[in-house]
Amino acid sequence: MNQLLLGDNLEIMKKMENEIFDLIYLDPPFFTGKNQELIWGEAQELRSYKDRWAGGIMNFIEWLKPRVEQMHRLLKPTGAIFLHCDYHANSYIRCFILDKIFGANNFRNEIVWKRTSAKSNASKKLPVLKDSIFYYTKTDEYTYYSIFTEHSEKYKKAIYCHENGKGFYSSSNLTAPTNKPKNEEWKGYNPASRGRSWGIPREIVIELVGEEKAKKMSYSEKLDLLYENNLIEFTKNGVPRLKLFLNPSKGVMLGDWWDDISNVTTHAKERIGYPTQKPEKLLERIISCASNEGDFVLDPFLGSGTTVCVADKLNRNWVGIDELATAISVSEMRLQKQADILQKPFVKVLHKYDYETVRNSDAFDFEGFAVRMFGGIENLKKRGDKGVDGKTKDGIPIQVKRQDSIGREYADNFHAAIIRNDRNLYEKNRETGKPVGFLIAFSFGKGLIEEIARLKSVDNVIIELIRVDSFIPFAKKPSLKLEILSFETDKSGLTEISFKAEGVADENKKIEFYAWDFSFEEKFSADIYIDKDGLQKYKFTKGIHKIAAKVVDNDGLETLETITLHINGGVNLEK
Ligand SMILES: C[S@@+](CC[C@H](N)C(=O)[O-])C[C@H]1O[C@@H](n2cnc3c(N)ncnc32)[C@H](O)[C@@H]1O
Structure with missing residues (x-):
């Protein structure tokens, strides 16, 4: 289920199962050596959140590393991680954390995000305009979609300058530099004669025949394919070149240099006032590039919730963690604001809950909340749940009652519901002395307690009675x-x-x-x-x-x- 979790991400991630996420984006506090500061309110008061690391950069690295180790464990083998940082710590993060945990061979890109422009410069050095986003995958088999952006008129004129009656096209080299030229001739041309090898764009081949087939094709089969599709022309010296027709709907392929997304400025519509809020467009790009609809996305440094809001819009499942209650509440409000009827429900897990609010919530909401907080899986059926509001991970039924001092008849009804639910499981648990069910309420009446005791001593049936306040911490x-x-x-x-x-x-x-x-x-x-x-x-x-x-x-x-x-x-x- 989609979740907003309050707490230290290290502790929370440690409790999660292996290999559950397809994509992780993290934007941890940078090693900026100063507090992130924003001026709040009319009093122009300075507010900040901690981004200061006493003891220097290696303390920061020691702090971040175990968290990235957890992220590696949580990623599926086909998954990817995008770590957002800046010049303060990027070299250290790459060498001491990412290369060590993910392996240098799984480094895919360092994306340079040009987030601002030089205006004036207070210090005696070049203005800093960029952040780095490291992209690593867990293995060689990973989800990846190329990114295309709109052609500028200038670009179109400069690149798509050839015409053949069918439209404008660009003409580019089909070879690439290499240390080990192979003898691979095609239609009379051998790139090795110039110390090069074939450089056939995988994108285009995949588009024509699909990824699986493309993987198995030899260089000459790929060249034949391009040729048959009228995508190769020859120079007068017989050198084949790639013809790419202008496709306005697709745009131009984007590389690792992103200069077309501006930061969330003071007047930006999406700005909500959280320090370090990242633009939605940046997350849209990352999520669309490295995941599919229905995939699971994690942001363990959630902040204002940009990642989960974009993931939700793009029909991904998501989990967001932050140690600040402000971050969790603001993210929830952003999600609620953008909610449409298709938005899946999500859970907000805090450290404490207000007693009156929990007690007076809608009965069905309360049942679901109690089951989840108990660590179970809720029954999403509003009607016809047959007395089973949820189950533990081992399938043991859970029933939730919102009342106090519930009476004996609740024991009888729940007992019957447990048997109806799965008689074999009931018998098995009874024989092995395990609980057959969990009954949750605010408090239990004398008659019910006596009946539960009787069931145990006479029939060896254990129904555990759980008080709501024993597992939900209340506050005002x-x-x-x-x-x-x-x-x-x-x-x-x-x-x-x-x-x-x-x-x-x-x-x-x-x-x-x-x-x-x-x-x-x-x-x-x-x-x-x-x-x-x-x-x-x-x-x-x-x-x-x-x-x-x-x-x-x-x-x-x-x-x-x-x-x-x-x-x-x-x-x-x-x-
Ligand atoms: C740079 S901000 C993230 C901004 C976010 N990308 C956005 O678009 O709003 C970093 C966040 O990490 C949170 N954080 C720092 N240490 C944490 C920890 N150990 N566990 C969970 N969250 C943490 C901070 O509270 C802060 O909200």
Whole structure:
């Protein structure tokens, strides 16, 4: 199931099974030697997250290496990893981590992402415009799709300058330099005569006959194929050259130099205010290049959730991990905002949960949540679950009840459901003294406890009783007060309102941030994702408007408050 997980990625990854992911993208804190800083709110306060490594670069490498070792273990044999870094640590990461863990032979590319342009330069050196993204695979057999970008007019004119009546085409060399020229003649031309070998583009051959067949073809079979498809011409000296016709829909093949994706600038539409947020286009490119629909993508340094949002849009399954509650909450809000009816449900796993929210959630949601938190697999059938809300990994039935002090009849019903579910498994577990089922509730009544004890002593049937609070840690969510500070209507009739949201965290906790939805309907859809101060101004037209604010604490627990405004010259509040 798609998951947002709060915690240290090393600990979380250690608990995962081998070889489950097809693609891993990671954008760890860089070894920048300073804190990542952003200026928040009107007070221009400096906020930061840790990106400072006391003790130097090798401490950073020692910190990152075991995490990449886990990622290697988690990747399928056909999988790939993209590690995003910059000049501070890129050489160290490549030599001391990636080459060591993945092997230098599995290095595929160092992608250079030109993320900014030189404007002015404060220091006495060349401005830094790029990041590095290392692309490694686990083995030689991996998923890979070439990337094409749009032709620029200049490029078209310069490259597709030949014409043969059927259209414009480029003419390029079909040979490549080599240390060991082989005698491989084709139609009277042997590249070895010039110390070269054949250099036949695999892409084009694959496009014509498919990957499997292409792998088995000899050089002369490939050349024959291109020739038959009118893709080879000869110079007057008899040298064959590749003819590539302009294909505007496909564009031009992209290499390891990416200069066409701009960073998430202050005014970018997708910007949500998380320091180091990466552009969606960058992730779109990586995910489409190295995975298929339905594949599993992991981002263990999730940040604002760019990877999982793009993976979701591209119909990939995903898991995102971050140690900051802010990152998990913001990612959840981004996913909710882009959600359409086809979005698969996802789980958010925090360290603590609010008791009232859990207790009062929809019965079906609660059952699923409890099963997952217990480590089981939920039954997705809303109706007709026949008393089995989920199963453990060994197939043992789990039933969840939202009540307190459940009575004896629940034992009888669940016992019957367990037998109905799989009689053989029931008998086997009974004979070997294993639990036949797990019954989860907030608390259990005397009659039920006695019946469970009787089943065990008389029939050797073990049904384990599990209290919800024994495996779901509860905490109190923050409180939230929402008020209007002032308003003013301008000449055009728009009314600007200043809002204040004031959250109070429970003991020993702190407020992380606020988020706002200025046209709230049924579900929260953030207009402002990260507001550290709880102060907002927004302009409204005449009419009725519903506004929602959320406050999130450092456990990721949140509270939502709404107000309804009637704006018509003045502003009236409807609570
Ligand atoms: C550079 S940011 C990622 C930005 C992200 N690519 C995006 O587009 O928003 C790095 C993230 O890694 C998280 N992080 C750092 N150390 C971590 C750890 N040990 N476990 C989990 N997350 C961690 C930080 O909290 C931060 O959100």
